[in-house]
Amino acid sequence: MTGRFKILIVEDEAFICMDLVDLFEDAGFETLEAFHAEEAFKIMADSRDGIDLLLTDINLGQGPDGWDVARKSRELLGELPIIFVSEDSQCDWEKQYISKSVMFAKPVQGKDLLEAVNAAIK
16 A cells, blocks of 8 residues: 555546546556446455545446446445536435535536545545
8 A cells, every 4th residue: 555545436437447547547546447327336345445536437338327327336335525527417416415525517627626525625
C-alpha cells in the first residue's frame, strides 16, 4: 500500500473513465478502474481494506447499475464515501438513500469532483 488515498472509479465509457483517472492521479490520488458492476464487485472483494472512496456512474450498461455497486460497497467495504455521477439519474438519488453520498449531473467539472473528494476525506 502506497499510503495514498485510493478511489475506485466505476464508469462504462472509456474516455470518461480515462479523464477521471487523469484528474485524480494528477491530484495525487491512487485509482482503480472498473468498466461495469461485476468488475467493480471483484475489485472491491479483492481490495477490502484498500479503497477509500467510490465514484460511480449509475447507468453501466446491461447488468447491475451504480446503485447496486454502492449497496455492494456497503456490504464489502463499510461506510466509505460515495460520489455518484450520472446524466439522468439525479432525481432518483434521494429515493435510493445511500448514506455518505453526493450526486453530480454529467457533465461535471473536475474541480467540483476534486472538492467533493477533498470534503469526503476530511
